[in-house]
Amino acid sequence: MTHPLLDLPPLTAGRFAAIEDRVARLLGTAQDVVVMQGEALLPLEGAIRAAAGPGTVALNIVTGPYGQTFGNWLRDCGATVHDLAVPFHTAVTAEQVRRAFAEHSAIDFVSLVHAEAATGNTNPVAEIGEAVREQGALFYLDAVASVGAEPVLPDAWGVDLCVIGAQKAMGGPAGVSAVSVSERAWARMAANPGAPRRSYLSLLDWKERWIDGGRKALLHAPAQLEMLALEACVERIEAEGAGTVMARHAAAAAATRAGALALGTLEPYVYEAKDAAPVATTLRTPPDVDASALVARALAAVPALPLAAGGGALAAEMIRVNHYGPDATLTAVQDCLTALGAALTETGRKTDPEGARRAAGDAWERPGGAGLSGA
Numbered sequence: 460m461t462h463p464l465l466d467l468p469p470l471t472a473g474r475f476a477a478i479e480d481r482v483a484r485l486l487g488t489a490q491d492v493v494v495m496q497g498e499a500l501l502p503l504e505g506a507i508r509a510a511a512g513p514g515t516v517a518l519n520i521v522t523g524p525y526g527q528t529f530g531n532w533l534r535d536c537g538a539t540v541h542d543l544a545v546p547f548h549t550a551v552t553a554e555q556v557r558r559a560f561a562e563h564s565a566i567d568f569v570s571l572v573h574a575e576a577a578t579g580n581t582n583p584v585a586e587i588g589e590a591v592r593e594q595g596a597l598f599y600l601d602a603v604a605s606v607g608a609e610p611v612l613p614d615a616w617g618v619d620l621c622v623i624g625a626q627k628a629m630g631g632p633a634g635v636s637a638v639s640v641s642e643r644a645w646a647r648m649a650a651n652p653g654a655p656r657r658s659y660l661s662l663l664d665w666k667e668r669w670i671d672g673g674r675k676a677l678l679h680a681p682a683q684l685e686m687l688a689l690e691a692c693v694e695r696i697e698a699e700g701a702g703t704v705m706a707r708h709a710a711a712a713a714a715t716r717a718g719a720l721a722l723g724t725l726e727p728y729v730y731e732a733k734d735a736a737p738v739a740t741t742l743r744t745p746p747d748v749d750a751s752a753l754v755a756r757a758l759a760a761v762p763a764l765p766l767a768a769g770g771g772a773l774a775a776e777m778i779r780v781n782h783y784g785p786d787a788t789l790t791a792v793q794d795c796l797t798a799l800g801a802a803l804t805e806t807g808r809k810t811d812p813e814g815a816r817r818a819a820g821d822a823w824e825r826p827g828g829a830g831l832s833g834a
């Protein structure tokens with residue numbers, strides 16, 4: 460018997476290339492876009508190992524857990540790494556980046572995470588990109604958590620390596636990802652004797668054997684189901700309108716923030732709304748309320764909610780409301796607030812779930828937050 464997920468005709472090179480072009484359009488980029496056959500960590504690691512080596516002097520900006528990972532890869536490649544770490548409750552500024560360049564004039568590589576789903580902050584990439592351009596450094600950006608939730612514009616921002624994944628705000632699959640690569644970045648890789656070649660991590664293999672060959676022959680069997688899912692999710696974004704999808708995420712973030720303040724006991728983890736990521740909102744519990752226990756309580760009552768506790772040391776004090784993809788809705792936000800309110804009530808805290816739902820609804824309707832009246 461045939462099965463909808465099995466017995467599919469092979470995914471052709473032409474279809475694969477068309478999916479790459481569609482992703483490129485979503486990013487508004489004229490750069491080469493390579494769709495990588497693995498979760499976003501594949502191009503994230505592959506791009507660093509290709510572009511960095513013993514001669515590299517890197518500014519690694521750490522605004523969450525992924526920045527720490529990138530610093531480790533850079534050091535592993537032999538690069539000299541200057542970490543610029545800012546507290547997870549805020550964003551890095553272009554001013555701080557400029558100061559780092561003034562201190563270390565040899566910096567020729569900058570790694571940055573755009574939005575951090577894990578910590579709920581987002582960084583001003585356009586402004587930072589200007590500083591990076593003045594420095595003449597190669598600019599590497601992890602836009603996995605921002606794409607679909609807020610504008611990601613590699614060409615306008617001077618990003619040389621922009622990595623995206625579909626599993627967050629794009630509402631797509633986790634098993635494929637993409638990276639846009641500038642001419643400068645290709646040149647840097649080609650000149651790097653340590654860049655992976657004949658390797659699953661290799662971007663240069665895709666350049667030399669796929670792109671330069673006119674995208675006629677794939678390097679290996681593609682992750683067919685994931686490719687079809689990526690195509691479908693970009694199609695769905697195009698149908699709804701990328702602007703509408705982003706507005707939904709911004710509205711969900713504004714609604715969660717306002718709702719949490721009205722609920723009481725919980726506070727936005729990111730101090731200023733302008734630094735808060737549209738993809739996910741983090742909340743802070745008071746010292747005597749364990750965040751992971753509270754989330755477990757809320758999920759025991761309503762299992763399908765997009766709630767999680769922070770990772771590692773943050774598990775005690777951080778709640779993540781992952782209002783992305785299909786969960787970027789007012790209903791999802793309000794249900795999370797209600798469940799958190801009920802869990803807090805069980806632990807003897809006074810909250811105002813009705814007020815929270817109302818405040819979330821008001822924020823959702825506010826023009827800056829959404830402009831989605833009636834949606």
Ligand SMILES: *Cc1c(COP(=O)(O)O)cnc(C)c1O
Nearest residue numbers: 499525572574575576601603604
């Ligand atoms: C989600 C995410 C990734 C992908 O990592 P997973 O843990 O596999 O989901 C990479 N970078 C950022 C900033 C992310 O938010």
